[in-house]
Amino acid sequence: MSSVTETVTEMIQPILDQKGFYLVDLEYVKEGSSWYLRIYIDKPTGIDIEECALVNQIVSEKLDADYPDLIPNAYFLEVSSPGAERPLKTEADLQRAQGQYVHLSLYQKLAGQKVFEGTLTDLTEQELTLTYRVKTRVQTLTIPRKNIAAIRLAIEF
Incomplete structure (x- = not known):
């Protein structure tokens, strides 16, 4: 800096x-x-x-x-303003984003995908939990933080 x-x-x-x-x-x-x-x-x-x-x-x-x-x-x-779909860069950003809709990209595939959009439902030091839809089914996925390449707020359509 x-x-x-x-x-x-x-x-x-x-x-x-x-x-x-x-x-x-x-x-x-x-x-x-x-x-x-x-x-x-x-x-x-x-x-x-x-x-x-x-x-x-x-x-x-x-x-x-x-x-x-x-x-x-x-x-x-x-x-x-940082905008509606701003990147989440800090721990405080992630804490404030709990319960919100996010878009995240992974370094390696998880559950057959590298990109997910869903609600950030839980957050620990090592991982986060995302609830997302696959057609009409709601699924929950726990993602290791070290596998997250980028995460940002998203607008749900």
């Missing part, structure tokens, strides 16, 4: 805690000739545009006042 992302993470965490938000991800990247500081936030009931704008304003003012030399070049500050 770069010093910019570490410093900004430490700086905004108390702000987010106070507002009842949590940090999903933070990145400082160059795209083309422009630099972007992107902050993805959420809360249990979902985040809205006004809340993103509020955090943007607070972070912008705090960076300008307390850390004027942290980012030496011009950049765009973006604060947004």
Whole structure:
């Protein structure tokens, strides 16, 4: 993690805690000739545009006042929701996703498949349990965490 992302993470965490938000991800990247500081936030009931704008304003003012030399070049500050089908990257993400519909990809086939969508029903240190449908039958599958290549929230149709 770069010093910019570490410093900004430490700086905004108390702000987010106070507002009842949590940090999903933070990145400082160059795209083309422009630099972007992107902050993805959420809360249990979902985040809205006004809340993103509020955090943007607070972070912008705090960076300008307390850390004027942290980012030496011009950049765009973006604060947004992580999206409806966001990746689940941390243990806290997985804990919050219990009971929700997820999409996961595996490194090796399990029950003849490498891709599953279903409800994350249980979570331990070593594995997770997914309840999913095969046509009209509901099935439950316990998946070792070490076999999970990627997991994200999904929209159930």
